[in-house]
Amino acid sequence: MPEPLRPRRRLMQPSVIPGFGLAFGYMLTCLGLIVLLPLAALVARASGLGLSGIWEVATDPRVAAALKVSFGISILAALTASTFGFLVAWVLTRYDFPGRRVVDAVVDLPFALPTAVAGIALASLYAPNGLVGAQLAKLGIQAAYTPLGIYIAMVFIGLPFAVRTVQPLIVEIDREIEEASATLGADRLHTLTRVILPPLIPAVLTGFALAFARGVGEYGSIIFIAGNLPYVSEIAPLLIVIKLSEFDYKGACAIAVIMLAISFATLLAINLIQAWSRRRFGYV
Amino acid sequence: MRAGELLALLGPSGSGKTTLLRVIAGLELPDRGRIIFGGDDATRLPVQERAVGFVFQHYALFKHMSVAENIAYGLNARKRPGRPDKAEIKRRVGDLLDLIKLSGFADRYPSQLSGGQRQRVALARALAVEPRVLLLDEPFGALDAQVRKDLRRWLREIHDRTGQTTIFVTHDQDEALELSDRVAVLDKGRLAQVGTPDEVQEAPASATVLKFLGDTIEVEAIAEGGRVFVNGRPTPVAAPPGLVGPVKLYARPWQLRFAEPEHAHVEGVVRTSYRTQGRQRIEVDRAEGKTVVVEAANSARLAAGRPVGLQIVGGHVFAD
Numbered sequence: 001m002p003e004p005l006r007p008r009r010r011l012m013q014p015s016v017i018p019g020f021g022l023a024f025g026y027m028l029t030c031l032g033l034i035v036l037l038p039l040a041a042l043v044a045r046a047s048g049l050g051l052s053g054i055w056e057v058a059t060d061p062r063v064a065a066a067l068k069v070s071f072g073i074s075i076l077a078a079l080t081a082s083t084f085g086f087l088v089a090w091v092l093t094r095y096d097f098p099g100r101r102v103v104d105a106v107v108d109l110p111f112a113l114p115t116a117v118a119g120i121a122l123a124s125l126y127a128p129n130g131l132v133g134a135q136l137a138k139l140g141i142q143a144a145y146t147p148l149g150i151y152i153a154m155v156f157i158g159l160p161f162a163v164r165t166v167q168p169l170i171v172e173i174d175r176e177i178e179e180a181s182a183t184l185g186a187d188r189l190h191t192l193t194r195v196i197l198p199p200l201i202p203a204v205l206t207g208f209a210l211a212f213a214r215g216v217g218e219y220g221s222i223i224f225i226a227g228n229l230p231y232v233s234e235i236a237p238l239l240i241v242i243k244l245s246e247f248d249y250k251g252a253c254a255i256a257v258i259m260l261a262i263s264f265a266t267l268l269a270i271n272l273i274q275a276w277s278r279r280r281f282g283y284v
Numbered sequence: 285m286r287a288g289e290l291l292a293l294l295g296p297s298g299s300g301k302t303t304l305l306r307v308i309a310g311l312e313l314p315d316r317g318r319i320i321f322g323g324d325d326a327t328r329l330p331v332q333e334r335a336v337g338f339v340f341q342h343y344a345l346f347k348h349m350s351v352a353e354n355i356a357y358g359l360n361a362r363k364r365p366g367r368p369d370k371a372e373i374k375r376r377v378g379d380l381l382d383l384i385k386l387s388g389f390a391d392r393y394p395s396q397l398s399g400g401q402r403q404r405v406a407l408a409r410a411l412a413v414e415p416r417v418l419l420l421d422e423p424f425g426a427l428d429a430q431v432r433k434d435l436r437r438w439l440r441e442i443h444d445r446t447g448q449t450t451i452f453v454t455h456d457q458d459e460a461l462e463l464s465d466r467v468a469v470l471d472k473g474r475l476a477q478v479g480t481p482d483e484v485q486e487a488p489a490s491a492t493v494l495k496f497l498g499d500t501i502e503v504e505a506i507a508e509g510g511r512v513f514v515n516g517r518p519t520p521v522a523a524p525p526g527l528v529g530p531v532k533l534y535a536r537p538w539q540l541r542f543a544e545p546e547h548a549h550v551e552g553v554v555r556t557s558y559r560t561q562g563r564q565r566i567e568v569d570r571a572e573g574k575t576v577v578v579e580a581a582n583s584a585r586l587a588a589g590r591p592v593g594l595q596i597v598g599g600h601v602f603a604d
Contacts, residue, residue, distance in 0.1 A: 183332075
């Protein structure tokens with residue numbers, strides 16, 4: 001007697017796309033080996049200190065100052081990169097001008113450049129005797145070897161993220177939507193703020209998150225321009241390197257874990273805001 | 285264009301009907317000519333000040349706004365002194381939602397609506413600003429046949445109730461003839477004819493207008509003494525005064541009858557036949573190679589391959 005068909009509990013809805021098991025397993029393996037394993041090793045190493053030990057490291061004045069510099073300036077730089085990145089993406093997609101493709105390619109350069117090269121270039125440019133630095137010095141502003149320098153370097157490396165995340169959405173803006181707005185009597189500003197910008201917010205947030213994450217983790221391009229003064233312009237990744245060179249592996253791991261925790265919390269928060277804004281704007 | 289009327293701009297694709305509509309709206313600039321609204325020259329007026337309502341083929345709703353916000357958009361966009369207060373806007377939106385029969389849908393988003401519902405919202409959004417003229421660009425083009433029919437009838441109702449001066453663009457003859465007070469037929473960017481649906485059907489201004497308004501059979505004919513002869517046999521079609529010599533006769537599928545060979549104007553072989561809505565349509569391959577469609581009452585089917593003769597019982601004549 002054939003067994004009656006019983007509904008089988010499934011992990012996912014049946015789909016015409018084959019290979020779910022294989023793809024899912026492959027995805028888990030890759031994610032585990034490439035991303036989670038190193039992070040787990042890091043946490044395991046730091047856990048030798050215990051929570052109180054990590055707390056002690058975190059509240060060490062020099063570490064706390066470095067964390068403040070890293071995260072504070074990253075946020076400011078990501079804000080700037082998002083704003084300018086949006087403008088760059090806007091101009092590149094909405095207007096046709098000679099050399100547009102060249103400019104479009106230039107946007108990606110910070111991606112491709114070895115970060116140390118970028119750091120040296122920025123440092124020589126903004127140093128008090130550099131091309132831009134000399135002009136700034138006349139105004140009484142010192143860019144290189146101050147937190148301002150860190151900010152400049154972070155904006156530089158964060159910009160392509162901000163541009164490339166919004167660009168595809170700006171390309172997709174429907175001309176008819178703008179025309180509809182105009183026939184309803186709205187002026188350009190109203191159209192821009194009420195019709196064009198709101199659907200772009202999730203993408204702008206993604207760009208912000210990426211630029212922020214890159215800024216927090218950046219090392220090479222910053223240390224050349226930062227001056228690396230403890231308590232003033234010392235970034236947390238540098239402090240990790242210093243601890244490592246002093247063979248204080250546990251201390252280095254502790255700072256790393258703290259950075260990891262703060263970064264994860266920030267990115268999670270941004271993701272939640274994004275999910276909310278996607279729902280708010282009515283598309284999945 | 286008369287105030288309060290529903291005018292259809294009809295033409296094949298590429299005839300310039302959408303361009304004309306966009307010029308009227310101010311979305312495109314005319315190369316020459318003027319746009320006059322009720323005696324005022326609006327040619328140089330920017331879109332925002334023209335007070336037109338424009339409905340796009342693909343709705344162009346604001347996806348991130350709810351239905352109510354979409355409809356209220358034009359009112360909210362007004363500058364301070366001319367803007368109605370919140371309660372007034374809410375009332376107007378409510379009235380319009382009733383009009384488009386979507387009262388319970390105020391807080392939905394466009395992605396949660398069907399195509400027909402979206403187009404109704406787009407219409408309400410355009411009506412909200414009380415435009416001087418409502419412009420519809422192939423408003424039913426993206427919808428399926430049944431929804432199209434319902435919306436057509438509904439648009440006619442709304443027009444009758446509001447008396448809103450309306451121009452709509454379509455390439456669908458039935459839609460234009462059913463819906464409009466007057467039809468303007470465009471051909472290659474030129475206005476070929478303007479008239480009531482009856483006028484353009486009974487007295488088409490040119491062969492192009494005639495051909496565009498429905499299926500036609502085209503036959504070589506000779507005009508002589510006010511009568512038209514096909515294949516040497518007289519037809520009941522009268523030739524316009526002054527038209528003599530070789531002409532073209534155009535007949536509709538229902539202006540053909542099956543006839544004995546000695547009375548036939550056209551001969552051919554049945555290719556296929558099918559029934560549609562109480563009538564029978566028969567495709568006949570003519571001896572010269574062209575296929576014509578004949579419409580007849582639903583009688584016995586004609587077998588494919590059977591030779592038949594066709595008699596022309598009506599039609600229009602134009603110079604060759």
